Amino acid sequence: MTLQQKYTERIEKALAKYPDKRSAVMPVLHIAQEEYGWVSPEAIIEVAEICDMDPTQVKSIAGFYTMYSKHPKGKYWLQVCTDLPCALRGADQFYQELLDYLGVEDHGTTTDGLFTAEHVMCLAACDKAPMLQCNFHYQESLNMEKMKSLIEEWRAEAQKK
C-alpha cells in the first residue's frame, strides 16, 4: 500500500493547510518517516509525487533536517541532548553510561535492532536534564536507574508486538 493510500486523510489535511503543494513536503516526510522508520529512496519518490516536486528537491529537504533519518534506525530511537546546558547537569556522563549499558558506540544500534542511541543538539528542556527523546517523545529528569527501567519497559513492549 502506498503512503497516499494508507494515509489519505492525513495527507489531504496536510495539503489543505497551504496554498501550494510544496509546503506540505515537511508534514508528508514526517508521515513517511513514521511509516517506514526512515526516509528511504522509495519514500522520497512517493513524497515527491504527493507534493508535486522533483525527488532531488525532496531529498535535499530530507537531508537538511536532522529529524528525517537517512538510514534505518532501531525501533526505539533514543536522542540524548548533550548541549552545554544539559552537559552542565551531567548529560555527557549520562549519555556515555547509556551507550555502555546498551553496548553500542555513539550513533550505534543494538544487535537486536531495538535501540539506536545518538546525541543531539538542544531540545528545549534544559531545566530537566539529563533528558532524551525516544521516537520524538520526551523523557526528562533522567538518571541511569530510571533509564534502565524505561529500557526494560520498551523491551517488554517490543516483545508483545
Next chain:
Amino acid sequence: MNILLREKDIPNIHEYDVYAKNGGFAGYKKALGMKPADVINTVKASGLRGRGGAGFSAGMKWSFIPQTEPVKYVAVNADESEPGTFKDRQIMENNPYQLIEGALICAYAIQAKAVYIYLRGEFWDLGAELDKCIEKAYQEGWLGKNIHKTGWDCDMYTHLGAGAYICGEESALLNSLEGKLGQPRVRPPFPAQKGGGLYGEPTVVNNVETLASVPFILDKGPEEYLKIGTKDSPGTKIFCLCGNIEKPGNYELPLGTTFRELIFDHGGGIPNGKKIKAILPSGASGPIVPATDAVLDTPLTYEDMGKIGTVLGSASIIILDESVDIVWAASKMTKFFHHESCGKCTPCREGTYWLDRVIDRLMAGKGQPNDVDLINNIAKNMVGVTLCALGDFAANPILSTIKHFPEEFKAYAQAQAGIEEKKTASPAARTAKGNEPGTPQGRAGRHSPATSTPAGD
C-alpha cells in the same frame, strides 16, 4: 506577577473553559470592536518588545505591514531551539489559548488571511495538543469566516519543523514553511514587505512569548503594561534559568529584575556550595559575562545588558559555576553552531568548522602557540558578514570567552609537548563532572566533518 505563566496562579488554565472564565479572549473581543490600526497603536503604546531575541518594538513591526495588500500572514515563531531556552514550550503546554488569542489579535490588527504556528519538529506531542485548541477556537467562533461579524476571515494552522536551529531565524522559518531549505533570505525585502514574507506576501513573524503578552495589553490597556518593568523595557519576561543552578526553570518576573535576585532569590543559588563564575544571559548565542558583583547587580533589561557587553536576547540564562572549564564550554557552544550552520554563507559555514577543529586540537593538548589568536581571528571574520545573525552568534562564544578568560585559553595553548599532566591537574579540568577535557566523553557533542553541516548531507 504572572501574565504569561498563569498556570502558576490558575490551575488548568490550559482548558478552554477555565481560560475563558478567567478573562480569556477578552482582549481579542475588545480588539475586534476596534479599528485594526487602533489595535496596532495600542500595542505600540505598550512598548512591548519582541521576546524572541531582537527586542524590536512589536507594534512597530505590525505597523510596517502595507494595509493595501490583499493577502497578509502571521507566522508564529515557536521553533525554540536556542540552548538554554524552554519558555515557549511551557507557555504552549500550560496556557495555549493565550498564544492563540495573542496571535489572533495580531492577525486582526494586520488583517491577515492566516496564521501559521511554526513549531520545532521535536514539539510533536505539543503540536497535536495545539491542533485541538485551534479546533476549539474555530468551534467557539474565534476563527474561520466573518469572525464576530467583522467581515474578516482567518485560519490558523500548526506546522512542524524537523530539527534545524536556523529555522528560528525569521526568513529561514518562512522558507521552511514554503517547503524549501530552511536558509535565510537576502533582505530587503523584509518579511513585512511585499515580496519578503510568506509566499511573497507581507508577514509578521513574532515569537510565542511576544504574542502571548498581547492579550493583557488589549484587555487591561497599555498604561497597565507600562507600569511593569522599566521605561525602555516594559512588562514581564520569562527568564529561563539553567546550568549550575539549584532550581532550574522558568521565572516570569518584571524586566529590570537583577541577576542577583533571579539567581539567588528565585533560583536558589549555586548547588554544592560552589561559587558562580560566569553567566550566559542569552544562551549560546550571546556574549558570556563573568559574574562580578557589578554584573550580578545589573538589571535584566534590553538597555542594561548592552552596558555590560552582552544582550538580553531571549533571556535563556545559563549559569556556570567555578568548576566549569570555560574552553570546554566554548567548545560545546561551537559544536552546536557548527552543527546548526545552514551552510549558505561561507564565513559561518567554514568559520564554525575551523573553530571546532582548532578548539578540539587545543583541548587535546595538540595546540600550536598561535591557536588562540587564530580562533579569535576566525571568529572576528564571521561577524557582520553573513545573511543572518547566526554568523555573529557563532562568533560570540569564542570572542567573549577569550576576552574575559584569556588565561584559560593560554593554559591550553601552552599545554602541549609533554605538558599533558599539567593540564589534567589544573583546576580548570572538569574532574568534578567526570569529564576531562579532550577525552572522547567530554566531547560527546563532536560530529565528524562529513556529517556536521546539515546542508552538506
